C-alpha cells in the first residue's frame with residue numbers, strides 16, 4: 001500500500017515535470033520558428049528551431065547553390081541562420097562596395113571566437129586577428145612581401161619549367177602540378193627555400209600544413225555547436241599538434257637567419273630576422289608573426305589553382321585573344337623597346353598593374369577597405385607567369401562540348417569539369 005502510494009505520487013510529479021518541459025519547448029519553438037529578428041536585420045529564409053537553416057542549405061544544390069537561390073529570393077543582402085549563429089551574406093559588386101566602404105564593415109573585426117578558430121589561434125595570426133594585432137600583422141606582411149617580390153618571381157618561374165614538362169608528359173596532371181606549385185610558392189615565400197615537390201621535406205610540410213588548415217575549416221561542426229567538439233576533437237587536436245611543429249621549425253630557421261650577417265630579405269623569415277636585428281617588432285609576440293606566416297598557406301589555398309584554371313579556360317574559349325596574348329608575349333621576349341620600357345626585364349606588373357589601389361571601389365575581387373587581400377601581387381604574378389609560360393609553349397583548346405563556363409564551389413569558385421587540350425607549338 002505504502003509502495004503504491006509513493007509510485008502514484010512520483011508518476012504524477014513526473015507528468016507535471018514533462019508537461020512543463022513540453023510547454024517550455026513549445027514556447028521556445030514558437031518564438032524561434034520563422035525567426036525572431038530585430039527589424040534592422042535583412043530578410044532571409046524561415047529557419048527551424050535549434051538548427052536554423054542548416055537542413056535547407058545542406059540539401060539539393062549544397063551550400064553555394066542554396067545561397068544563390070536565397071539571393072534570388074531575398075536580394076543581394078540576406079541572412080541565414082546556422083544553428084545559433086545568424087550570418088549575413090552580401091552579394092554583388094554594388095552591395096559589397098556599399099557595405100564595406102560606406103558602412104566600414106571590415107572594421108567590425110573577424111569572428112575569432114568561433115570554436116576551432118579560437119582554440120587553435122587564440123586571436124593571433126593575420127586572418128582571424130583584430131585591432132592592434134591585425135594592424136601589426138598587415139604592416140609586417142606588406143613590407144616583407146614587397147622585399148620578397150623578386151625572389152618569388154624566380155621561384156614561380158622555376159616551377160613553370162616543371163609545369164611545362166608535366167603537360168608534355170601527362171596533360172591530365174596539370175591541376176595536381178598547379179596545386180603543388182601553389183604550395184611550393186608559399187613555402188618559398190615564407191622560408192626562402194625551394195623544396196622540390198617530390199622531396200620528403202615538401203611532403204612532411206604539406207601534411208603539417210594540411211592538418212593545421214583542416215582544423216581551421218569554418219565548416220567544422222564544433223564551430224556551430226561547441227559541445228560537438230567532444231565527437232570531432234581529432235581535427236582540432238591534429239591542428240594544434242601540427243601548428244606547434246611548424247612554429248618550432250620557423251623558430252629554428254629564424255635563429256639560423258639571425259646569425260647570418262647582412263642578410264638580404266628575400267622571404268618572410270629573413271624580413272623578420274632583419275627587423276628584429278633593427279630593434280623593430282620586439283614587442284610583438286613571436287607566435288603572432290609565425291601564425292601570420294602560416295596563415296598565408298590557408299589564405300592562398302586553391303585560389304591560385306582556380307585562378308589559373310579560369311584563365312586557361314577563358315583563353316581556350318577565345319582563340320583570337322589567346323593568339324594576341326602570345327604575340328604580345330613574344331614581342332616582350334624579343335625585346336621590342338618601342339613597346340616596353342626595359343623590355344629585357346621581366347616585369348609582370350606591366351600587365352597586371354598591382355600597384356593600383358584596391359580601395360578605389362572599381363573592383364572587389366581582392367576585397368575592399370582595411371582588410372583587403374595582401375596576396376594580390378603574388379596572385380597576379382603567379383597568374384601571369386604560369387599562364388604565359390603555358391601559352392608560349394602550347395595552344396590551349398577547350399574540348400568540352402558544354403562551353404557554358406559553369407562553376408561549383410569548393411573552398412573557392414572553380415570551373416566545372418572541363419577538358420583542355422594542349423597542342424605543342426612547333427614553329
Ligand code: HEM
Nearest residue numbers: 126127296299300303307365366367368371372373375379
Ligand atoms: C586569386 C587569388 C586571390 C583572391 C581572389 C583573394 C581574395 C581575397 C579576399 C576577397 C580577401 C578578403 C578581404 C576582406 O575581408 O576584405 C582576402 C584576404 C586575404 N588574402 Fe587573399 N586572395 C587571393 C590570393 C591570396 C594569396 C596568394 C595570398 C597569400 C600569399 C592571400 C592572402 C590573404 C590574406 C592573408 C588575407 C587576410 C587579410 C586580413 O585579414 O587582413 N590571398 N583575399
